[in-house]
Amino acid sequence: MATVEERVKEVTAHVLKVSPDEIKMEDSFTEDLGAESVQSIELVAMFEEEFGIEMDEDAALAVQTVGDAVEFIAKVCREQGVDVEQ
Amino acid sequence: MSARSFKAGLFLTEKGLLPMRLVLVDRVEQVRSCFYPLSLSRPIWELRCGMGTLKDKLLAVAGAGEAAYFVPGYMADAYRERVEGAVNDVSALRGDDLLVVDPRIRADDFDVAGTGPSEVGVDEKGEVVYARIAKGDAGRLDGSGIEAFMESAKAKLAKAACDLKRYKYSWDLILSNAEQITADFASAGRSGIEGVVEEPKAIRGSEKDIYVARGARVHPMVVIDAEHGPVHIDEGAEIHPFTRIEGPCYIGKGSILFGAKCREGNTIGPNCRVGGEVEESIIHGYSNKYHDGFLGHAYVGEWVNLGALTTNSDLKNDYSTVSVMLDGVRSVETGSTKVGSLIGDHTKTSIGTLFNTGSYVGGMAIIMATGKPLPKFIPSFAWFVEGVVTKGFGRKSLYDTARAAMGRRGCEWSAAEQAMWDGIFEITSAGRDRAVKRGRKAMLGR
Numbered sequence: 001m002a003t004v005e006e007r008v009k010e011v012t013a014h015v016l017k018v019s020p021d022e023i024k025m026e027d028s029f030t031e032d033l034g035a036e037s038v039q040s041i042e043l044v045a046m047f048e049e050e051f052g053i054e055m056d057e058d059a060a061l062a063v064q065t066v067g068d069a070v071e072f073i074a075k076v077c078r079e080q081g082v083d084v085e086q
Numbered sequence: 087m088s089a090r091s092f093k094a095g096l097f098l099t100e101k102g103l104l105p106m107r108l109v110l111v112d113r114v115e116q117v118r119s120c121f122y123p124l125s126l127s128r129p130i131w132e133l134r135c136g137m138g139t140l141k142d143k144l145l146a147v148a149g150a151g152e153a154a155y156f157v158p159g160y161m162a163d164a165y166r167e168r169v170e171g172a173v174n175d176v177s178a179l180r181g182d183d184l185l186v187v188d189p190r191i192r193a194d195d196f197d198v199a200g201t202g203p204s205e206v207g208v209d210e211k212g213e214v215v216y217a218r219i220a221k222g223d224a225g226r227l228d229g230s231g232i233e234a235f236m237e238s239a240k241a242k243l244a245k246a247a248c249d250l251k252r253y254k255y256s257w258d259l260i261l262s263n264a265e266q267i268t269a270d271f272a273s274a275g276r277s278g279i280e281g282v283v284e285e286p287k288a289i290r291g292s293e294k295d296i297y298v299a300r301g302a303r304v305h306p307m308v309v310i311d312a313e314h315g316p317v318h319i320d321e322g323a324e325i326h327p328f329t330r331i332e333g334p335c336y337i338g339k340g341s342i343l344f345g346a347k348c349r350e351g352n353t354i355g356p357n358c359r360v361g362g363e364v365e366e367s368i369i370h371g372y373s374n375k376y377h378d379g380f381l382g383h384a385y386v387g388e389w390v391n392l393g394a395l396t397t398n399s400d401l402k403n404d405y406s407t408v409s410v411m412l413d414g415v416r417s418v419e420t421g422s423t424k425v426g427s428l429i430g431d432h433t434k435t436s437i438g439t440l441f442n443t444g445s446y447v448g449g450m451a452i453i454m455a456t457g458k459p460l461p462k463f464i465p466s467f468a469w470f471v472e473g474v475v476t477k478g479f480g481r482k483s484l485y486d487t488a489r490a491a492m493g494r495r496g497c498e499w500s501a502a503e504q505a506m507w508d509g510i511f512e513i514t515s516a517g518r519d520r521a522v523k524r525g526r527k528a529m530l531g532r
Contacts, residue, residue, distance in 0.1 A: 038454065038471050041478050042529060049526045057480025 001085045004051075005070045011046045012066060015039055033066075047073055053055035053080050058078070104200045106183040108150035110141065111232055112157055115513075117190070121256045122412050123430030123448045123466060124370075124387050126510045129157045129165065131189035134368050135259040136266030136354050137274065137318060137336045144192035144283050148185050148200045152173070154178035156232040160509025179229050186217040186236065190252035192262075193268055195281075206240055207248030211495045214240055215248040220291060224340035255418065257410065257425045263368055264315065264351035267334035271316035272295070277428075283308075295333060299323075315350060337367070344376060357434035357495065365400075367426065372495055383424045387431035387449065389491055400426035408444040411463040414517035420444065430466060432488050448514060465513055465518040474525030475518070481511060485518070 001011070005025070013020040016033050018085045029035040035043065044060045047053075047069070053076050077084045096348045112118060112129040114531050121130050121384030131141035138271075145153060154172040157165050162174045172178040197205065204223040206369055207216040213406050217239045219227070229239040253259055277294045289296065291312035298304060299321040307327040310317050315334030319325065326333040331337070335348060338355020351366030359374040365382040369375070377394035382396055385481040401424055402408060407423040409417040427441040430449030447453070448466030458471045464470055470480020485507065489499035 012353060037479075040474050041469060041471050043524075045476050045529060047528055049530065058482055061479060 003085045004074050007050055007084075008047070008066060008070050008073060011050050012043065012069075015042050015046055018043075023066055025065070025070070027062055027066045029066070030064075051082060051084065053077055053082055065074055095196060097517075103151040104149045104183075105149055106148075106185055106200050107178065108145060108148050108153040109156050109184050110153060110189050111186060111236070113232065118158070119419075120254055123428060123446065124256055124385060126514070127159070127161065127387070127431045127447050127506065129155065129189065133256070133259055135253075135263055136353065137270035140193065140253075142256060143270075144187060144189065144191065144196070145194045147193045148187070150185065152199060158509075160513070161247045161506045164500070164506035165250075165298075167500060167502050174232075176229050176231060179227075179232070179235050180224055181221065182224075183221050184217070184219040184224055186214075187218065188215050188252060190254070191215065192251045192253065194250070194266075195251050204239075204243045206243045206245050207250070208240070208245055209248055209501075215250055215252070217243070221245065222495045241415075243255070244301055254418070255410075256428055257276040257420050257422065260366060260368060260383050260425070261387050261422055262334065264355055264366060267336050267351070267353065267446060269319070270336075271295075271318055271334065274318070276318075277316075281321075291333070295318050299339075305329075320355070338371070339503055348522070349382075366424070369526050370431070372492075372497070382426045383427065384426035386427075386429045387433070388434045389488065390429055391434045391491075392429075393435045393437040393439060393455075396439040396441075398427040398445060399443040400424050402443050410444040411446055414446075414463040415522060432484070432491070434487070448517075449510060450479070450488070452478060461521075462519070463517070467518060468521060472529075474528045475521035476525055477522055480531055481507075506522040 009020045009023045012023055015052060016035055016039060027033055040061055044055060048055055051073055055076055070080050110131050113290040118125050124133055132139050148308040156174055166173045169233050178386050183201055188308050192216065194335045198218060202218060204220045205218050205498055206214055209215050209371055214236055219239060223243060224424040227341050229380045255409050256439040257319055276297045276439045279298045281298040283304040284306045286306055288309040295312035295316040296310055297476045298319045301321045302319045303321045304325045310332040310513050317331050317333040317335050321336045322340040324342045329343045329348060331348045332350045334350060336353045340357040341355035342359050344361035345362050347363040349365035352364050353361055353368045358369050359377050362378040363380045365383050367384040369386040373390040374383060376391040379395045379397045381398055383402035405423055406422055408420050410420060410425060411417050425444045427445040427446045427447060432449055433451040435453040436455045441461045442459040446527050447464045447517055451464055451468045464475060467481060468475045471478060485504055490497045
């Protein structure tokens with residue numbers, strides 16, 4: 001199974017139409033990857049779909065970087081009893 | 087002149103108020119849901135038709151001195167902040183003669199005397215349409231709750247067959263609006279120019295069919311066409327140049343029309359901002375449709391903002407009758423070829439939004455247009471983005487926007503209001519969850 005990081009990058013690449021290889025953990029979704037507010041909504045939706053979790057919108061949308069997203073999603077998975085590869 | 091008059095915004099009987107209490111009950115979801123999304127955030131009797139609410143007309147026709155209200159629990163505290171009478175208070179069922187009425191009754195047809203021997207009017211299905219209950223009899227009934235009270239009234243009091251007409255769906259109000267404005271204008275018995283109509287003016291029809299209230303201001307180059315029905319412009323309303331108002335039409339207090347093509351059958355306001363073309367539509371207070379775009383046979387709630395060029399279809403290309411989805415699953419056939427959109431409170435649309443014929447848009451929804459006609463059902467609290475329903479930025483963000491919008495007009499977003507919307511969020515969750523799931527599938531397929 002792919003790791004949380006790989007899966008987050010895959011979803012991000014799909015939604016923002018960039019190559020997964022170009023995405024770095026320190027990248028900001030908005031400033032480095034060019035996510036607009038509408039795409040942020042889509043990203044949250046796709047992360048929930050990918051991991052089978054429910055995220056608090058405010059907390060999820062406060063996440064700034066890819067690394068933060070990996071950490072946040074891993075935490076939500078733990079809280080909601082979803083097994084993931086770290 | 088009719089037996090009723092319109093005074094200070096309230097219908098009153100000429101014969102004076104009767105020493106009895108009107109009791110309005112709106113607790114059955116099966117009934118209430120026929121008036122969604124508008125009744126999600128208000129009881130049915132607060133819906134508008136003609137020059138006032140259904141409650142205004144029922145109070146007038148009953149001649150009641152006071153009223154008591156029974157509403158769903160989730161909106162009780164919010165409704166208490168809006169009215170003076172007792173809300174969900176069973177003590178209001180004691181101490182006075184009572185007239186309990188179905189709030190969907192068409193008041194103009196209501197011919198039941200407010201006082202007299204106790205009597206329960208039932209329709210052909212055995213449902214209670216009204217119950218006149220003498221003070222002495224009320225004490226004998228089960229007062230533990232309104233439902234128990236009505237059940238015991240039905241069981242213990244004399245029954246009478248009743249075939250009074252009632253509104254069944256929200257579009258019944260839209261389709262009756264023109265006729266109701268005409269009836270209400272006649273009942274109010276007011277005409278003439280008490281406000282200001284600046285020259286050059288253009289009035290068609292008889293000035294007897296026009297009433298411009300004190301404090302209302304009609305700018306130059308406005309056409310008021312009362313040839314086919316009356317026009318009532320209420321206190322403090324302002325009509326900007328190049329507006330055309332066709333009667334029957336009611337412009338509510340403090341509303342502003344910006345060069346609007348205001349076709350017949352509109353009830354607007356209070357405190358709305360309206361431009362573009364509007365036809366046979368009802369718009370509740372504090373809603374804005376500043377710009378061009380067509381709104382026809384629509385019912386729009388409070389605090390709605392329709393972005394520039396927002397347009398709804400109200401007629402299908404094949405002239406067939408329109409159906410509406412009230413729950414996102416089942417289509418209800420309206421039987422009418424003309425039904426536009428039903429839009430709940432606090433919903434906002436982006437520029438260029440296109441609503442299909444018979445569209446349902448819940449309350450607290452955010453619509454970001456795609457250039458194509460939208461799905462016919464958009465649930466409450468939906469963020470419609472990139473052609474699909476999403477959870478968007480969530481509930482808190484919507485509440486923040488509602489608070490800001492209300493604050494701009496000096497109104498308060500109270501804790502009770504928020505609790506009511508939390509209740510609405512819960513009761514609308516099934517339809518929203520289904521729509522979000524469909525949206526996810528569509529996103530994945532891209």
